[in-house]
Amino acid sequence: MPIVWYVVVSALVFCIGTYGVLTRRNPLVILLCLELMLNASNLALIAFARQHGNADGQIFAIIVLVVAACEVTIGLGLIVALYRRRLPIDVDQMNELQG
């Protein structure tokens, strides 16, 4: 398949993820949508690595994978902490820092 097809799939997934981040209110689902966006960027990186026949892009994708895992860990820790404080699991109601 021409490389451009992979880039198109990546762009579509990225836009779907953006839409999810903007509309959903449950922080768990927002984290999932962030994963979607990171995965889309991974797909683009790997597609370009294939295009150039250079494995550097794959290393980049692996590092993105690691950063995504860290982000998930911290995000889920925050959600558990929210739950322990009996706060609503809803980003629209987490506005105490809003000033």
Added chain:
Amino acid sequence: MSSVVFFVAAIGVLAGAIGVVVLANPFYSVLALVAHLISLAALFLLLRAEFVAAAQVVVYAGAVMVLYVFVVAYVGGQDQPVRSSGPGLRLIAALFGAALLCELWIAVIGSSLKSLTEHGAPYTPGFGSPSQIGQLLLTRFLEPFEVASFLLLVAAVGAVILARRRRGLGDEDEERLPGFPAISVAEVLSGRVPTGSMAEAAGLGYEVGESAAGTRRQARGGW
């Protein structure tokens, strides 16, 4: 053959992504993401990224998603109304997504890279294999590799600190912190002091006199 695999996998990727965004129950969203990740691994295999595909399935679709499922089960996968703050915001979000797609589309077309419409560089044996990736990670990319491992350590410690069970509410923490003399080891061992342990959460090691409500409040932890 490869184009058939591509289209099947791409449909799986897009369906999984839409499922994550549309499904109301977070648990089903997680399952949709697993399907998305596995289809994505198929695309990675088509792009000759064997190691990344394997890592994706094992680490992501395996470990990270199990973490998600645990947290969804803990927090309670309550059916959240998909409704966002209002139809206005949803419209704006859709417009923003569409604008982003147009922008990316223009970027792809406008780059006018001839090689984008070709099948990529000729395949050399060993491209993307674990041995090549490992060699790169330990020679040219040693620094990012080490930084990534340190980042993982920081994230693990941070998650433990964020999600740990704390004694009482914030004020009690504050007043016991300065001098430490409030709790002695003997008291902890005799079970008179809430220690924030799992045994305590299970209702063991408590004074009999304490009211059930107090027990629950303490056992659930404040933070």
